[in-house]
């Protein structure tokens with residue numbers, strides 16, 4: 001598939017590592033049926049560029065190129081109070097000499113704090129131009145448009161980056177990742193049987209799926225929901241994958257049954273800790289020295305662990321975990337990650 005016809009900025013000057021996790025796999029096997037579990041590999045998208053990077057870095061390479069092409073001077077986006085997406089968008093703006101504004105949705109009432117650590121601290125450090133907090137369930141598109149209108153009234157030009165960077169253009173970032181993986185599998189001579197990804201605003205899951213289908217990569221993708229159970233999540237991912245395929249002129253109907261997501265690991269609520277997440281974060285940190293975050297990748301890895309213990313993967317099956325980043329929020333959840341969530 002030819003991505004070169006799309007304008008792209010580059011924020012990572014290398015291919016992110018693809019590595020086996022032998023000590024983690026051994027610890028996991030010990031708790032699986034018959035003492036045997038999958039052979040787990042990791043794709044280190046937590047090492048992508050931009051302060052520190054994560055999956056949003058890949059999407060923003062295409063979105064920011066589009067913003068610059070349109071002559072924008074300001075990026076406008078939205079997210080939760082500890083949004084990785086907001087942080088990375090702001091870092092891209094700084095890098096490009098653009099201003100940046102956020103609309104922050106207080107999805108968990110009372111969760112916004114002006115003095116919070118983690119991503120919120122970085123919003124301040126990197127000089128966000130304005131930060132507007134709105135209650136859960138607000139119309140975010142409308143709130144971002146109001147910011148764009150306010151800028152236009154001053155003769156400026158805002159560019160709205162959708163939540164999570166998940167539209168067709170942003171999804172191209174994970175088509176690029178699919179191509180990067182295909183090359184790595186070939187170069188390293190490694191055969192992966194299944195990929196486990198987080199599934200939230202759906203650009204990562206949907207973009208990767210479109211990239212796999214378009215490149216004829218026949219590896220099933222399992223999405224672990226971080227905010228929705230399958231009945232709500234799968235249609236969203238399907239729509240995203242189709243939009244990406246259409247943008248690429250693939251002339252393809254994305255099969256509905258290629259979209260698989262798993263629920264039950266994100267509860268009690270988006271971003272609110274649970275004991276399985278804490279176990280997953282501690283387990284990877286203590287066996288491999290690789291940190292996960294409490295809001296996304298800790299719950300996604302909890303899904304991989306839970307599925308392994310249910311015998312969902314065949315023993316010895318090679319399962320690739322996509323590490324999508326999110327590290328700054330560990331600092332907003334330090335006690336929980338050491339001591340577990342309050343009962």
Ligand SMILES: *Cc1c(COP(=O)(O)O)cnc(C)c1O
Pocket residue numbers: 054055056084085164166198199200201202203204205226293296297324325326327
């Ligand atoms: C945003 C995010 C996700 C979810 O990706 P989507 O493309 O929104 O589905 C997963 N992990 C981390 C660390 C994120 O910041």
